[in-house]
Amino acid sequence: MDSSKGKRLIYVSEDILQKMETAAKKEGMSVGRFLQEALTGIIKANDLGCTPSKLKEMLQILQTQRNFGEVIVPRSIFVQFMDLVVDDQEREKLLEQWYECGRWHGTYINRTFDDPLTVFKLFLESMGWDLNEVEVKEEKGSIMLICISGTISSKETEMLSKFIEGALNGMDHSIEKKDIMTGMIILECTNERLIVSV
Structure with missing residues (x-):
């Protein structure tokens, strides 16, 4: 973890990364921003009692x-x-x-x-x-x-x-x-x- 920036390295499979790149390009945003928005949505859903699998x-x-x-x-x-x-x-x-x-x-x-x-x-x-x-x-x-x-x-x-x-x-x-x-x-x-x- 990079303590100066408060960021953590997370490993993602190549297949998922390619899908994210395609989806991010479609939305006109960077992969990092796309992933951050996606994770924020998943966390909000989880707070409402909806697990990631149930959200899907x-x-x-x-x-x-x-x-x-x-x-x-x-x-x-x-x-x-x-x-x-x-x-x-x-x-x-x-x-x-x-x-x-x-x-x-x-x-x-x-x-x-x-x-x-x-x-x-x-x-x-x-x-x-x-x-x-x-x-x-x-x-x-x-x-x-x-x-x-x-x-x-x-x-x-x-x-x-x-x-x-x-x-x-x-x-x-x-x-x-x-x-x-x-x-x-x-x-x-x-x-x-x-x-x-x-």
Whole structure:
């Protein structure tokens, strides 16, 4: 460490250094400045409880949401919108749309990421449903997904459960059992590809 300048020498692989040089050139800055800004961002994210590996996944989630053309809607407005659905036929149609939307998301995540269930868990945590707990338990081809919230209504729970069912189906999972009540969704499923291969 150079005590007069308060700097420390850190070894970086040639591959990463070349990528940094390319990225820095694209941004019109020196490698040193680019690295300092990148590290400052990582430290700020870490202060917010987001580790470097999780930060990478969160950025992928944000990019995925952008690819889906999603927009941020305040929850209060969303709840008001759902209250406008009074007819059973309209309700069923809306639930079908939530399912199809989930299936589209699940298919995309399954094709894009190496660990789709982990990415989907992060996706649920960042969707703004005010979920207190999102847990994925895997055991020998069987999966249990648990979502818990102390604030969402029965209508919100129903819509979210349809979205999750669609997403799991899009990721090649077959729903075997479900337990849904206000603020709690528990889905047990198996991987269809594993069933076929057995």
